Amino acid sequence: MNDDFSVHFPAVAVGNLLDSIPHGIAVIDRELKIVLINEFLEALTGLALADVKGVYVDFVLRSNIAQRGRTFREVLASGEPLVIDGDIVSRDRRKIPMQFTLSPLRGDEDETVGLVIVLDDLTAVVASAGLSADHDQTDSIIGQSPKMREVFDLIPLMAHTEASVLITGETGTGKDKVAEAIHQRSSRAAKPFIKINCGALPESLLESELFGYVKGAFTGAVKDKPGMFRLAQGGTLFLTEIGDMPLPLQVKLLSVLDDREFFPLGGEKKIKVDVRIIAATHRPLKQRVAAGEFREDLYYRLNVLHLHLPPLRERETDTRFLLNHFLRLFAERTGNSAKTFSDESLALLMDYAFPGNIRELRNIVEYCVNICQSRRIEVEHLPKYLFSRLSPVAPPAPAALEPEARTMQSPASGKDWLAIEKDLIIETLTQTRGNRTKAAEILGWGRTTLWRKLKTHGLVNAPELSNTKEAA
Amino acid sequence: MKILLTVQDNSIAPRFDQATEVIIAEHDGRRLTAEPRTIILPHRSAEELSDLIVKEGVQCVVCGGIEDSFHKFFTWKKITVIDGVIGAHAEAMDKVCAGELRPGAILASAKQGE
Secondary structure (H helix, E strand, C coil), X not given: CCHHHHHXXXXXXXXXXHHCCCCXXXXXXXXCEEEEECHHHHHXXXXXXHHHCCCEHHHHHCECCCXXXXXXXXXXXXXXXXXXXXXXXXXXXXXXXXXXXXXXXXXXXXXXXXXXXXXXXXXXXXXHCCCCCCCCEECCEECCCHHHHHHHHHHHHXXXXXXXXXXXXXXCCCHHHXXXXXXXXXXXXXXXXXXXXXXXXXXXXXXXXXXXXXXXXXXXXXXXXXXXXXXXCCCEEEEECHHHCCHHHHHHHHHHHHHCEECCECCCCCXXXXXXXXXXXXXXXXXXXXXXXXXXXXXXXXXXXXXXXXXXXXXXXXXXXXXXXXHHHHXXXXXXXXXXXXXXXXXXXXXXXXXXXXXXXXXXXHHXXXXXXXXXXXXXXXXXXXXXXXXXXXXXXXXXXXXXXXXCCCCCCCCXXXXXXXXXXXXXXXXXXXXXXXXXXXXXXXXXXXXXXXXXXXXCXXXXXXXXXXXX | CEEEEEEECCEECCEHHHCCEEEEEEECCCCECCCCEEEECCCCCHHHHHHHHHHCCCCEEECCECCHHHHHHHHHCCXXXXXXXXXXXXXXXXXXXXXXXXXXXXXXXXXXXX
């Protein structure tokens, strides 16, 4: 590290100051090596300052603006601040749009001794770019039915308390979005919002992800890992699929919620945490308590505030409202002219049960907008799998929803349909362990259609392709 | 095992989708079976790089930050991904051959290279 730097800026004082700022901040020296990163950036990158001090900045930021350091060197040379838009790849493998502000740091004799890089998350700006201001929506949660109005009224109330929140509702009802909306409207908004899926990881891994470990705690623990509780310090920890958390971990979670402190794996020193917990599940927790699969005491500890998100079939007027909303949104995004649903296609959609709720509805509308070349969306423009399910669909039991949930988890806002379709195929094939027949069944396509789409998306190996040609 | 490392100068490239150079090596479980090959990519494209990885029959990818969709794609293709690696590619290669490289590893060489 550049010695000049530490003379001008004592690390401890600057570090404390930077931790109080709700943006990712990195301080680098003239050699473009990390001097300091604040806690916010640690949470974003999953990298601890102690590990990355002295490391070249772009290995830490993982941005697309560095151009092998040229951008930073130009600011150092010119001494002029620079604001530039780009993105980073975060700890949880998300590409996050960012505005980078690069400002020179000056020493006593006005010489440039380094740079301060401030990262401003543009996700909200980018996400809302296609949405109009509307009183029937909170952030990106939309609805006008009485049940959703109740939810909208409750969100600010829940945001202004520190109590734990339990969000329940079927898959695709927007539990994640509500949790984020509560966090964004709370006094913790400037601090991290960390999400962890309790159903996605095996018990031992989940424990180390949540509570962290110390170096030497087990084979392979070659350095300290802070864990999600510490990364969410001062902010909100969102535990999704809490109903799937293994029983032994439930005990440890309850203890942390009660005492606000815990021992990391293999650690001898208690860590104090100030984290608000929001939990969500699509499983009936009360029944799981009765069956001995979920601890009663933890249930009551989490269930201080309870918010139930109604499924779409109970939201009366919302189906029509949401169809129109997404139709307008995707038509604008794709640059297509305004489209409408024909009476027949609208009647079919209104009769459909949407077991995947809003996620599914949104996917269907995006499909239609991309497939339909005329102004009116007719029945033939609707996804074919709807017709096999149009016979009255009973609301699925929560546990049985899982495969459906996985098939519908792909749509990330801002992606076009082809990208969503590709993600959907990959996710379904992962779920079926590569079994194409089963995947085709889940997706509601024939095997040939799936094969054609695999080829379209470049998901077929060259040897497989050549075998097919030879066979033909 | 065929290993691919995304590189930038002497280091593992910070991002998979920004990499313009890769090294491909083959390892028989004890040592490299041939001199590693360096391939310069015509431009930055995560999609084209993924195609290359599949076509080359790579079994292990070592890289920096990678988006979840590509990570899932490789997992589905039964390709091991060791991502989030920071450090010199030579050290990463030694470690991966010895079976000692883990995702998120910050190698000893990380503080020397740019």
